Amino acid sequence: MAIHTEEAGVRSGHTSVSNLGEESADAVGKPVSAPPSEGKDGDAKPARADGTETLEGHRHSVNKFAETVQAAQFVAPPDRGLRDIGEASFGTPPSRQETVHGPDDRIQISNTNVYPWRVHCSLLITAADNSTWIGTAWFIGPHTLMTAGHVVHIKNSGVPGRDGWVKRIQVMPGRNGASLPYGSVTSSNFRSVTGWTNSGDENYDYGAIILPTDLGNTTGWLGFGVYSDADLVASTGNISGYPGDKPSGTQWYDSRKIASVNSRKVYYDIDTAGGQSGSAVYRIVNGARYAVAIHAYGGATTNSGTRIVQAVYNNMAAWKA
Structure with missing residues (x-):
């Protein structure tokens, strides 16, 4: 498999990596020179003034599993009992897995057929050794979804035949x-980058899924952008995805102010659980939704995601195209 540079933009076969790991430091922590990539929202509901989603009618207690699922033309495959794809690379919890801190503040989303909820996707992942796992991804364009690098490429599993591209x-x-x-x-x-596929460095843990259809034209997608440290720590982060500790294939949302940032990561006390690896961490600006990180890890007091810095933005824009 050929490895290409960021500038080449050429893929080989079904998978490719960008040679990310030597971008200049002056790209980090500064606003992108071009406007953020815009989302496609269709019938979006207005967000609240505090930067969180409008959630009328959704249940907010821990014991909230009585939502009615409407009959649909399509039926999901059974996946109860499947493990979070993060365990393939990092082992079983609590090793770097996503975490609920204190009371569980997550809210179940029942109207998943409207924007922005339909942008978020449940994943059933088949690894190289045919083991199956769950994860989350989100549309950034007609045929491109972003997710964590460890969703598309497994590292250091210790299981013969499992490592590498799923x-x-x-x-x-x-x-x-x-x-x-x-x-x-x-x-x-x-898609992913060499910082993850070669080194397994959590600072480069992001990737993409390219679809053979333009389903994103129907679902819409999120925008994304590069923001300064000051912008991010003043923002409210939003995360929605498919945690494995809830009823199979149900979508859950939570939000909270961004706690801190560094040159490659964004930290937040937003409740998540295994299965939400790859979820968007997004902010709402003037009613529009812009991803600022890709959720990937847990911690004792905060969870974290791979920050969208200039080099990450450039790859996302190329993968979207």
């Missing part, structure tokens, strides 16, 4: 339990 991923936009309002698409076409 075989395929079934993508289910806006899934709500057994209901698939937009069906599903299976892809074997992935």
Whole structure:
């Protein structure tokens, strides 16, 4: 498999990596020179003034599993009991897995067929050794979804035949339990960067899934941008995804102010759990939604995601194109 530079933009076969790891330091922590990539929102509901989503009618207690799932043309495959893809690379919890801190503040989303919820996708991942796992991804364009690097490429599993690019991923936009309002698409076409695929460095833990269809034109997508340290720590972070500790294939949302940032990571006390690896960490600006990080890790007091700095933005823009 050929490895290309960021500038080349040429892929070889079904998977490719960008030679990310030597970008100049002056790209970090500064606003992008061009406007952020815009989302496509269709019938988006207005966000709240505090930078969080409007959630009328959704349940907010821990014991909230009685949501009615509407009949749909498509039915999801059974995945109860499948493990978070993060465990393939990092082992079983609590080793770097996503975490609920204190009371569980996550809210179940029931109207997953509307924007922005339909942008977030449940993933059924088949690794090289045919083991199956769950994860989350989100649309950034008609045929491109962002996710964590460890979703598309497994590192250091210790299991013979498991490491490397996964075989395929079934993508289910806006899934709500057994209901698939937009069906599903299976892809074997992935992207990541050498900082992850070669080194397993969590600072470079991001990747993409390229679909063989333009399903994103139906679901819409999130924008994304590069923001300064000051912008980020003044922002409210939003995360929605498919945690494995909740009923199979249900989508859950939480939000909270960004806690801190460094040159490659964004930290937040937003509740998540295994299965949400690859979720978007996004902010709302003037009613528009812009991703600022890719959720990937847990911690004792904060969870964290790979920050969208200039080099990450450039790869995302290339993968979107």
